[in-house]
Amino acid sequence: MTAIYDMKTTRNLQEAMRMIYFDKDKGRGIWATYLHLLEESIELGRAISSGSKSEIASEAADVAAWLASICNLLDIDLEDALRSKYGCGCPKCRSTPCRC
Numbered sequence: 001m002t003a004i005y006d007m008k009t010t011r012n013l014q015e016a017m018r019m020i021y022f023d024k025d026k027g028r029g030i031w032a033t034y035l036h037l038l039e040e041s042i043e044l045g046r047a048i049s050s051g052s053k054s055e056i057a058s059e060a061a062d063v064a065a066w067l068a069s070i071c072n073l074l075d076i077d078l079e080d081a082l083r084s085k086y087g088c089g090c091p092k093c094r095s096t097p098c099r100c
């Protein structure tokens with residue numbers, strides 16, 4: 001069955017990754033899942049070097065997806081974490097834009 005996932009919010013993204021991958025993520029475990037995030041981060045760097053915006057977008061999506069998987073495994077609400085840390089601008093100087 002094909003599902004269309006709404007990715008308008010970080011919470012939507014995390015829930016979609018839970019529905020699609022949670023069982024696989026749980027079987028793989030946190031450290032192997034973390035290694036996938038690192039691998040995708042390296043691929044994002046390669047995509048940036050390539051200069052291809054579509055490749056960069058694809059790899060950025062992979063990084064976000066693996067990060068959401070890690071948060072699902074650790075029962076962390078990524079949207080809450082982002083809001084808590086960056087909801088008032090830069091977490092160090094509390095300014096937007098950052099003045100650090």
Ligand SMILES: [Zn+2]
Pocket residue numbers: 090091092093094095098099100
């Ligand atoms: Zn700052």
